[in-house]
Amino acid sequence: MTRPLLARAVDTAMDRSLVLGYTTIGLAVRRALPGWPADPLPRSLADRHVLVTGASSGLGIATVEGLVDLGATVHMLVRDEAKGARVLDEISASRSAAGLRLWRCDVGDLDDVRRFAADFAAEVPSLHAVVHNAGAMPPERAESPQGHELSMAVHVLGPVVMTEALRGPLAGGRVVLVSSGGMYGQPLRADDPEYRKGDYSPTTSYARSKRWQVEMAPLLGERWAPDGITVAVMHPGWADTPGVQESLPRFRSITRPVLRDDAQGADTSVWLAAVEPAPPTGRFWHDRVERPTSLLPSTRPSGDVRAKAWAWLQDAAGLGG
Numbered sequence: 001m002t003r004p005l006l007a008r009a010v011d012t013a014m015d016r017s018l019v020l021g022y023t024t025i026g027l028a029v030r031r032a033l034p035g036w037p038a039d040p041l042p043r044s045l046a047d048r049h050v051l052v053t054g055a056s057s058g059l060g061i062a063t064v065e066g067l068v069d070l071g072a073t074v075h076m077l078v079r080d081e082a083k084g085a086r087v088l089d090e091i092s093a094s095r096s097a098a099g100l101r102l103w104r105c106d107v108g109d110l111d112d113v114r115r116f117a118a119d120f121a122a123e124v125p126s127l128h129a130v131v132h133n134a135g136a137m138p139p140e141r142a143e144s145p146q147g148h149e150l151s152m153a154v155h156v157l158g159p160v161v162m163t164e165a166l167r168g169p170l171a172g173g174r175v176v177l178v179s180s181g182g183m184y185g186q187p188l189r190a191d192d193p194e195y196r197k198g199d200y201s202p203t204t205s206y207a208r209s210k211r212w213q214v215e216m217a218p219l220l221g222e223r224w225a226p227d228g229i230t231v232a233v234m235h236p237g238w239a240d241t242p243g244v245q246e247s248l249p250r251f252r253s254i255t256r257p258v259l260r261d262d263a264q265g266a267d268t269s270v271w272l273a274a275v276e277p278a279p280p281t282g283r284f285w286h287d288r289v290e291r292p293t294s295l296l297p298s299t300r301p302s303g304d305v306r307a308k309a310w311a312w313l314q315d316a317a318g319l320g321g
Contacts, residue, residue, distance in 0.1 A: 003033070003034060003035025003036075004034050004035060007033040007034050007035050008035075010029070010033060011030055011033065011287075011289060014026045014029065014030070015286070015291065016295070018181070019258075021237070021286075021287075022181055022237035022238040023237065023238055023255070023258035023259065023260065024258050024259070024260050024261075024264065025258055026237065026287065027237070027260060027264050027267070027287055030287050030288075030289075036288070037271070037275070037288040037289070038275075039271070040070055040270075040271065040274035040275050040276070041276075042070070042071075043070065043071040044070050044071065044274050044276065045067060045070040045071045045072035045128065045273075045274050046070075046071035046072075047071070047073075048071075048072050048073070048126075048128035048129075049072065049073045049074075049075060049124055049126060049127050049128055050067050050072045050073070050074050050075070050127070050128055050129045050130070050131065050273060051074075051075045051077060051120070051127060051129070051130040051131070051166075052064050052067070052074060052075070052076060052077065052130075052131045052133055053077040053105075053107055053130070053131070053132050053133050053134040053159070053162075054077070054078070054107070054133040054134030054135055055074075055076035055077055055078055055084065055087070055133070056076070056078040056079075056080060056083045056084040056087045057083075057087075057241075057242050058239070058241035058242045058243065058262050058265075059133055059178065059236060059239060059241055059262055059265050059266045059269070060076075060133045060134075061087055061091070061262060062261075062262035062263045062265065062266035063131055063133060063266040063269050063270060064076055064087075064091060064100070065091060065094075065095070065263070066263065066266055066267070066269075066270035067131075067270055067273060067274070068091065068095055068099065068100065069095065070270070070274050072099065072128070072274075073099035073100075073101070074099065074100055074101075075100075075101045075102075075103055075120070075124070076088060076100060076101065076102050076103065077103045077104075077105050077107070077116070077134070078102065078103070078104060078105075079104065079105070079106050079107070079134075081102065081104045084102050084104070085102060088100050088102050103116060103119075103120065104116075107132075107134040107153075107154050107158035107159070107162070108136065108144045108145075108148075108150055108153040108154040108158055109144055109145045109146070109153075109158075110144070110145075110146050110148075110153070110157060110158065110161050110317075111145065111146070112145075113158050113161050113162045113165070114161065114165055116162070117161075117162055117165030117166050118165065120166065120169070121165070121166060121168055121169050124169055125169055126169055127166060127169040127170045127173055128173050128174065128273070129170075129173050129174040129175070129176060129273040130162070130163060130166065130170065130173075130174075130175055130176070131176045131178065131269050131273060132158075132159035132162070132163075132175070132176065132177045132178060133178045133269070134154055134155075134158070134159075135154060135155065135178070135206075135243055136150055136151055136154040136155070136206075137151065137202045137203070137205070137206045137243060138150050138151070138202060138205075139202055140200065140202075141195060141200040141205070144157075148194060148316065149193075149194040149195045149196075149205065151195075151205045151206050151208070151209040152193060152194065152195075152205075152208075152209050152212065154209075155206075155209040155210060155212070155213060156209055156212045156213060156216070156313065157313075157316055157317050159175075159177060159213075160216075160220065160313065160317045160319070161317050161318070163175050163220075163224070163229075164317065164319060167224065167227050167229065170227070170229055171227045171228055171229065172227070172228040172229070173228075173229055173230075174229070174230050174231075174232065174272065174273055174278055175220075175224070175229060175230065175231045175232070176232050176233075176234065176269050176272045176273055177213045177217065177231070177232070177233045177234070178234060178235075178236065178269060179210045179213045179214055179233045179234060179235045179284070180206065180207065180210040180235050180236075181235045181237065181238075181286070182203065182206065182207040182210060183207050183208075183210035183211040183213070183214055183235070184294070184295050184296075184299065185207055185299070186204065186207040186208045186210075186211045186299060187211065187298060187299045187301065188211050188212065188215045188299075188301040188305055188306065188309055189208055189211075190301070190305045190306070190308040190309035190312060191308075193212070193309070193312050193316075195208065210235075211299070212309065212313075213233050214233050214284050214293050215293070215301060215306055215309060216309065216310065216313055217231050217232075217233045217281075217282045217283070217284070218231075218281075218282035219282075219306075219310050220282070221281035221282035222282075223319070225281065229281075230278045230279065230280070230281040231281050231282055232272045232279055232281070232282075232283060232285055233283070233284045233285065234268045234269055234272060234284070234285040234286060235284075235285075235286050235291075236260070236264075236265030236266065236268065236269070236286075237260050237264070237265060237286065237287070238255060238258075238259050238260060239259060239260040239261065239262060239264065239265030240252065240256065240259040240260065240261060240262075241262065241265065267287070267288070268285055268286065268287060268288055271288050272285060
């Protein structure tokens with residue numbers, strides 16, 4: 001359904017205001033506007049398998065629940081297996097006939113990612129979608145076992161390596177990367193992907209890695225298109241997640257009355273994984289609508305910068321040419 005011009009104008013105005021667009025206010029208004037994209041059909045994911053990383057807290061749990069409610073068999077990927085098992089039991093208890101399976105992997109450790117992907121592909125021959133939701137915001141600069149800055153390892157390298165290794169089961173399927181609206185404030189730092197220059201900031205590191213997700217999505221979409229795999233990046237708005245509670249307590253204290261709950265934050269991830277037909281590849285989404293990737297000229301990368309970033313990603317993730 002095409003949205004009327006007034007609805008598009010209201011939506012865009014809220015999006016640019018941030019406070020209105022990213023909070024519960026924005027979602028409530030958008031749902032009431034004409035042309036709100038329809039929900040996926042009931043049981044639309046029946047007999048389909050979906051993988052969700054970072055599945056033991058916050059948006060990950062809500063994403064799992066939303067996918068299970070649509071009939072999917074959901075594979076929950078977690079780093080803490082004991083915590084993941086508790087969450088699995090809680091979801092199973094609240095949803096009859098929930099199809100859930102628990103897997104363990106440290107997404108920031110590329111060797112562990114390759115180990116997991118090989119085990120997973122050996123058992124799951126057909127994967128409808130993977131939602132890359134795992135996140136990290138270390139208070140000080142930290143490195144993965146392979147020596148990569150941790151935010152880049154968890155948000156960019158791990159998801160790319162995992163998807164590349166799962167291209168067989170994922171043929172004809174979908175990739176959803178959970179990004180952040182914070183990326184709007186950062187350029188694509190192809191000159192410093194590992195954050196070795198200047199004073200380290202956790203929030204800046206997080207936002208930089210999320211910018212990488214958005215800028216690399218079209219190129220990843222081209223790479224995986226021969227297998228029929230589509231790529232979508234989304235941001236959840238301002239949600240009251242454990243990450244916000246732990247890493248941004250001042251921000252949370254100011255915005256808490258209008259922060260989204262986990263289900264509201266995860267809505268677009270579930271929608272992107274389930275809606276038919278699959279949304280066009282390589283795009284950036286918020287509240288079920290495609291959004292611009294840059295709002296300021298200073299954060300819009302040139303073709304040369306994007307090419308340099310792509311070359312680094314190919315090398316770091318071992319993608320070859």
